[in-house]
Amino acid sequence: MFCLKILLFILLFTVQIFEIKSTNLNGDRQCYVHDTCEGCLGENFYCAWCTDKTHKMPYRCLTYSELVNNNCSPDNIWVNKQGIDIISADELRDFQSDSNRATQVKPQKIHIKLVKSHTQQFKLTYRPALNNPLDLYYLMDLTWTMRDDRKTLVRLGAKLSEALKNLTANHRIGFGSFADKPTMPMIMPHLIDNPCAAEGHSCEPTYSFRHHLPLTDDIDKFVKSVKRSRVTGNLDNLEGGIDALMQVIVCTERIGWKKEARKIVVFATDGFMHFAGDGILAGASIKNDRKCHLDESGEYTESLFFDYPSLEETYRELVKQKISVVYAVTGNVYQTYQEMDHLMNGTSNVEKLSMDSSNILELIKTSYETFLKRVKFTDNSPPFIHLNYETNCGNQFENLRQRNYCNDLKMGKEVEFYINITLKAFPTDGMYHRTILIEDPGLSEHLELDVEIQEACPCDEKGAVEENERAMCNEHGIFHCGRCKCDDGWGGVFCECNLSNTNSTFTIQEECRQPFKNPAQLGPICSERGECDCGKCYCFPGYSGKYCECPECIDCDLEKADCFCGKCVCKYGWSGNRCNCEAEVDDSCKTPNGEICSERGECQCGECLCKAPFVGRFCEIGWENENKLCQYYEPCVKCLIQQKLGSRFCENISDICSNTDKINFQYSFVTEINGEEGRCVVRLINHNDNKCDHLFSYDRPDSSNNFLTIQVTDCKPVNPLVMGGFISLFTFLFGFIVLVIYVCCTRIADAREYAKFEEQKKHSTLMESPLYESPIRKYLVPQLEDDNMTI
Template sequence: MYLFLKLLLLLPAIQLLCAYTTENECMFQDTCERCLSTHINCSWCTDKSYNVRYRCLTRELLLAHGCGVDNIYENEPEMHTLKDAALKDYEDNDERAIQVQPQRIFLKLVKSNTQRVKLSYRPARNNPLDLYVLMDLTWTMRDDKETLVKLGAELSETLGTLTDNFRLGFGSFADKPAMPMIMPDLSSNPCASEHEVCEPTYGYRHHLALTSDVSSFVKSVNESRITGNLDNLEGGLDALMQVIVCPAEIGWKDEARRMVILVTDGFMHFAGDGLLAGITQPNNKQCNLSKTGEYLGTLTYDYPSLEEIYRELLRRKINVIFAVTAGVVSTYHELSGLMKEISNVEILSTDSSNILELIKRSYESFIKRAQFTDNSPSFIKLAYETDCGGQYDRLRQRNYCNNVQMGTQVDFYVNITLIDFPKDGVYTHKIRIEESSLTEYLEIELEIQKPCPCNEESVPDDEYGRFQCTENGYLQCGMCQCDEGWTGTFCSCSTQGTNTTTNEAIEMSCREPNLDNKAELNPVCWNRGECDCGTCLCLPGFMGPYCECLECDVNCDPDRADCICGKCVCKYGWSGTRCNCKESFDGCIGPTGEICSARGSCLCGTCECYDSYRGNFCEIDSETENKLCTFYEPCVTCLIEQKLGTAVCQNISEICSSQNENERFTYAFITEEIDSDVRCLARIENQHGIKCDHFFTYQSLGQSENYLLIQANQCEPVNKVAFIGFISVATFLLGFLIILLAWMCIKAKDAREYARFEENQRNSVLMESPIYKDPITRYEVPKVLKQSNSNPFLD
């Protein structure tokens, strides 16, 4: 009778198994929670009159098998957009720009199901900018302050190229006015050692709240005074913390892009350094400014840590630019690398003359980067995908994009998955997806579908319910609650004499151990069969103790192979993917006697070459020499020497035969060039002592069928007499030609110079003063007198 009832229950199940596909993962889940978590289309039937073995099926199958509509629990994910204002740039008549779309959505999540949300971002043109200049005003920065005052007019022009809607603020810092940061005797004038008078040392001073009046900014910088400290470590982080946590005093706008440019030439004090001055109380991350803007906590609280600064910058949506001199830039690069999404480092010139360029470049780098973060709890996973506005040819898993141009829309696809149910039983949450530098965000109102909220009262004596549970338990919410001594999905497994006293223990014996990750469990029977009291009953097409293997192909002949986990493992003497090849290597052994030149494997008498090798015997490699060329070369050399009559090989029959056969190679000599993909070279010295190149190719069909085609070249010696005569005549003619050309060039140059001289003579004008008198007197003897005195003996 018991066997008949079991067969009766199994009859509808057998019909379902015949129609099973690998996509149907529902039917083997034995609890409502596991059922709904397996697949989005899985549904659970709690109807007591339902007489099919499997209660976890699709809604359509449950209805088809008689489950009542009101007794079906199913996954019901939802998504509604609550606020979806279009992206727009900033306009003067608007309150703010819109750079993130949509702004609010509602999601109902189902465990293990992923909901996909499209999030669009576009950097707005002319968006408000709040820029706070935080400057080191110690002694070494005195020139930099003056430079900033001189650049006041240009500052307005530079910021105007970025946005028309900007505001400026100003503050300065030095260090804690305590030993060893200062010398006590120089506290009133820390610049006395430089023979100058300056302001007493202070920690941080807020001079000007954010304003659109550039002249007020220049005036505030000009009126600030230089101070000094003892060491080269400054209290910049103290000052930066106050700038961040004092929004009312600084005047930060919610809709503005907020930036702080920290200008210094020194290093920074970090948390713990206050101990040197006896200051041990941790930084309280609260605003401690007086009405005049003086930092009151400088001698009370320690410097903040970098992690505290980073968290506050993220929370307040503030970007920071470290404008530092070249001597300390490497340190600040390391510091910025710990918070790279909200910080940047620029090299400051010695007098800060390039500060406007740094502000412009940093602003553009911030505005071109889009990065989204969220506050999702641990049991909800958010994964981001984007192509960064067409920068990539496919979606990539990342939550940020670089080089986003102004006005370009970038779409992020956020995949939201409920990994597990919340432990605290809270099923409604709010998640914010925020852009790291803006106050805009997408708010997700989240509802989690509860795991099978069945409130059915148990009826242990219900006859049909006990029948469903093999008379060893009763049915409640579609699940068998077993009597003592029984367990299993249908209470059909006895716990006597075994350690498997629970359904979970039975399932563990049906799960294949996960050797890669022991914390992660593999599916029961790999969702390819049913766990029956710790043993997997596999569906058709699967095999193995956990149904982990496919059944072997019908072409796997049992006489030639063994079926091992879905693969045909060939028996001795057989090979091939279907084990239909006799293991014979005759067709794979080349003339060298090697199987596939030891560069491949022989499959069914044909060489299957390894990567980078080719040829009938895998003899060809692009990086090393051809094995058959090397093998044939001694034979070809011998044949060519024999043809040219330079030598006679004594063992030509031995050389010109295959490795394991005595048959000689068949060969032929040709005079034309060899036209073949494979050309081998044999270099031979002829009777004239000249090394001559001879090319040949081969065709090999096995060890006993080898063909050689040889191109034998005649390399005649050079006629030395004719060669020397030709060189001599050519040298003489070339020398004569060079001399003739040089002579012609000289003649032409002389002619040009003489013509230029004559031209200058014609154009010359004699310029003499009319009162000029030549100091040289010239006298010429009269001709008559010369003739009369020509003979001194005549008188």
């Protein structure tokens, strides 16, 4: 399985390399097929467009270097220019009192130059800051059913301060309450002064929203403000909470929101809320203007004039002011507020409130941590600019995923988002500079993108061209943006071809087809390596010939070779595929027996290019490690070993060990041969009649030297007594070990069976008939109390 994975990896890697090479080879060629400036620049980033009138090449869309090489003026070449410049990138840091701010988003500003259809990528890093300021506004439903909740909030005042300190040392809290619009049908007219009269109690006249306390760090002021507030009531079971929420959002100065703080509204209620359109029932038919309407006492004055705001309007203001909402609601309305939360796109959170708000501290802590542990970046990009987000959420995933959000973040840990930006189309309003903000709805920080869009080719926007430009097109067209726009019935790069006759058009194309051996069979137009214009092939760069049938010669030195239709033909004295090898270097490929590359390959610049399956410096190694040079040197090595061991004296050793050119050789005896290359084995029978293998290696540093390295092995005969004793001892030990293992395994098996029997015995039950009576009887003789007593 492991080998299969390795093989698959190599295969995929090879395919990717092939695709990359194919893309590079075909990338430039894709430029040639475009005859408009916009299409040219949009095809490939490296494509460029020539608007030079003196440029006579049929192709206006090539790479920049190709256009310059074909005498297009650099001043008249329109190219793609894109780039990313980081303008501001302050380091991430926790909240610092000296600067009164934290840095959670990096970088802060980037300048991007976009090119149509070409994607660029940049990185955004986010890290939740420690001890970041918190502005918490408690917006409470003070209708009759919430009277116990107000008392609980007063009672938990001191604990609320401690809870906020545990979240962050920089916290402030404010307070406001709401009921509903004070008119029919939200309230009965005769009960407007005491809406709780139906319950037999006296309470505050109905009001829409009342701002009691601006944001402050004095918790005692908060508790006193809650104590001074009074319960009110309304008729229906729907409240005007969304009216109150809009005022809390837009009245930034009255509420006291700080720009750098995380702003949270705790919306506590046990009822449903009215939405946009319900105000018509009360005569409030004017669309909510989303402006602040609080008087000096903090009362919302326009509740009977403006309709309730919609969820969409509320959401937009929450995003604009960077405020998050925690809906702390009771179980009977929990599901409804959850559905609202899904529509608020990350600006809200829903928590279940107990009937008397006794768990409000826990809800505030949980909600605040929820906002800190999640981040979701959105942007205000126009439809023609597409942003794609990728992240692994701080190594939560092995690979990058396409998502713009992360959950369960850890405080102080960085999360990286890779953002791909692509210009899909040009702006229709003519505005080529845009500002895009990438931000989280709850953060006061953002990344600002200063986007500069590369305009479409300016020549395409100039409109009609003057009549004197017709001379460039043989008076049969108009020269416009580097190309001739031919009149009807004319064609060609410069409108030189009369296409009014259909037969003439067919004949022109036939002239661009290469004839094969069979005259009736013609090849493709310009061999599919160029374009046919008026019966003449204009070849793509890299090809030549009448029919573009010849590729260019790659790495062909014209001083050493001539190029004939894509092939290098070497001049006298040179060889090799690139004709860069001198002819006499073939001696480096010659083996001691006079063969060039062992007659198994070709010599290129002094090196052997072996045919499959042969390998080695001289292609001497073949199937099953068969080695020609080992066979060649074997007689010499045998003679040297026998002479070394004293079993034979080689009188003609020079003749045996010299090569075909009678060049002297060198040899040495070693105790061990290092390396595997050029290693051979020779087998001899020693004086003890034992077959003994000896190793040797060969080396040929140059054509005039042969060097042999020989390892002599002294093979001694085996002592039969020692061998017999060793075999006997091994057999005894092996049998003893097998016996011990068998006995241990048998005892373990017996112990398991006995334990199993005992376990079954414990749980066994003797099944007897209830009518069965045992025949055995037992009688006890009573003891006498007095020894003198007789029976």
